[in-house]
Amino acid sequence: MTYKSEFLNTLNERGFIHQCSNLDELDKKLREGVQSAYIGFDATAKSLHVGNLTGIMMLYWFQQCGHKPITLMGGGTSKIGDPSFKDEQRKLMDDATIEDNMQNIRNTCFKQFLNYGDGPTDALMVNNNDWLDDLKYLDFLRDYGRYFTVNRMLSFDSVKQRLERESPLSLLEFNYMVMQGYDFLELYRNYGTILQMGGSDQWGNIINGVDLAHKSDQTQLFALTAPLLTTPDGKKMGKTENGAVWLNAEMLSPYDYYQYWRNVDDVMVGTLLRRFTILPISEIEKLEALEGQEINEAKKVLAFEATKMCHGEDAAKNAETTAIKTFEEGAAGGDLPVFEVNLNDGILFIDAFIESQLVGSKGEARRMIQQNGAKINGESVNDPNYKITISDITAEDYVKISAGKKKHALLKRAS
RNA sequence: GGAGGAGUGGCAGAGCGGUCAAUUGCACCUGACUGUAAAUCAGGCGACUUCGGUCUACGGUGGUUCAAAUCCAUCCUCCUCCA
Numbered sequence: 124m125t126y127k128s129e130f131l132n133t134l135n136e137r138g139f140i141h142q143c144s145n146l147d148e149l150d151k152k153l154r155e156g157v158q159s160a161y162i163g164f165d166a167t168a169k170s171l172h173v174g175n176l177t178g179i180m181m182l183y184w185f186q187q188c189g190h191k192p193i194t195l196m197g198g199g200t201s202k203i204g205d206p207s208f209k210d211e212q213r214k215l216m217d218d219a220t221i222e223d224n225m226q227n228i229r230n231t232c233f234k235q236f237l238n239y240g241d242g243p244t245d246a247l248m249v250n251n252n253d254w255l256d257d258l259k260y261l262d263f264l265r266d267y268g269r270y271f272t273v274n275r276m277l278s279f280d281s282v283k284q285r286l287e288r289e290s291p292l293s294l295l296e297f298n299y300m301v302m303q304g305y306d307f308l309e310l311y312r313n314y315g316t317i318l319q320m321g322g323s324d325q326w327g328n329i330i331n332g333v334d335l336a337h338k339s340d341q342t343q344l345f346a347l348t349a350p351l352l353t354t355p356d357g358k359k360m361g362k363t364e365n366g367a368v369w370l371n372a373e374m375l376s377p378y379d380y381y382q383y384w385r386n387v388d389d390v391m392v393g394t395l396l397r398r399f400t401i402l403p404i405s406e407i408e409k410l411e412a413l414e415g416q417e418i419n420e421a422k423k424v425l426a427f428e429a430t431k432m433c434h435g436e437d438a439a440k441n442a443e444t445t446a447i448k449t450f451e452e453g454a455a456g457g458d459l460p461v462f463e464v465n466l467n468d469g470i471l472f473i474d475a476f477i478e479s480q481l482v483g484s485k486g487e488a489r490r491m492i493q494q495n496g497a498k499i500n501g502e503s504v505n506d507p508n509y510k511i512t513i514s515d516i517t518a519e520d521y522v523k524i525s526a527g528k529k530k531h532a533l534l535k536r537a538s
Numbered sequence: 539g540g541a542g543g544a545g546u547g548g549c550a551g552a553g554c555g556g557u558c559a560a561u562u563g564c565a566c567c568u569g570a571c572u573g574u575a576a577a578u579c580a581g582g583c584g585a586c587u588u589c590g591g592u593c594u595a596c597g598g599u600g601g602u603u604c605a606a607a608u609c610c611a612u613c614c615u616c617c618u619c620c621a
Contacts, residue, residue, distance in 0.1 A: 382574080385574065386574060386575075387575080388575060388576065389573095389575045389576065390575090390576080391575095392575095415573080416572090416573045416575095417573090418573080418575070419573055419574080419575080422573095422574085422575080446574080449574090450574055451574095482567095484584085484585065484586090485585085485586070485587090486583095486584085486585065486586075486587095487567080487583085490567085490568075490582065490583080491567085491568065493568090493581095493582090494567090494568045494569060494581070494582070495568075495569060496567085496568045496569070497568095526567095526568090527567075527568060527569090528568095528574070529574060
């Protein structure tokens, strides 16, 4: 299927389109001139993670195609908590924390992908707290509450799941979808925003806004969702053993970010290249065609390009160099975490593990050593009481310790 | 407000006075095989340890007992039915 608008064509060939409330009409609108679209983001952490990247990329392309992207921060809704597919209630947050998170997200995450400013196609960041905070309960119920039926709200997957699991769903959280629907209306009225995008799990919430605008303002707004990324065994993307894959370099180093992409499943490579790099489709098709061991080449490109998008070209190059040194030459690269220790007195291998945060406890370190997973300068060491001293320092003036094959750290002597 | 039921490790879910740091599945970690992949196989999976043990844990708090995740009381939370 081809579209008339550049935006939809781009999204389509890159695998971003899952559901749309009215594709033809949206296609037409997008050709009529500059439009604005938004995606809502959570402000519960001080960084976004790769789970948000699909949305960010959609806004990226939206802007590249000559439109105005709006990033809506859920400052107000963060006070409530999205019940979608969560088993437990989210903890509530105070204003100061939320505000702090928002600034962080804007300056470290969005900035790499979107151009903010005052121009017609410059990105805009708004906080729904600005209008939600002042709502008067009775007025709101009278003006908008009448457009929502509980019957329908109960039929949403996000709610159904919660009820089926007999997990508590408070009225507070139940209201989340009403708030989110109202956001859309508010953005339409203030900025003429006609489109809300998101992951397919947000479909219900988005449609709420579309319906609300239709009923209250007799206008047609649009919903567009992207397929949720899952690995072949059905797991959600974006989590590692250690938690979320953050976009903020302070919370996850560019090297680790690079490694995340470098280690994705074979079968995901094509999808991810389309979605998270801006390489021309023709080039992606070539990379996708690689088989067997050669897929690694495609993964390197993916890792490099994705890291470049998020952290810039220099950081991507450093990460790549470190990866090559570490994995292909068995040496060590500059991006590995470095810890200064007093090597004159020596340090127990086990303690060095703890110190470098490669493991969480001494017991775990012992296990690692017993199971042959612990290495010093690439050599397995089986003695749990081994003491690292100056004699372990390599010609490059460091000691490399490894937990398993992928986690490495450098020890340097404290000066 | 009334009557029942339930709260166990990241999740699911056994145990129902000692042999329980707690069966099992999923998740996770390490090793082998590979390609920094997947699948498969082997081992591991509370903390500390002089590897003998020690400590903290089965919603909270008290209690019974030589001994409690298991019994009692009370509080909290959730579920179902009734008002």
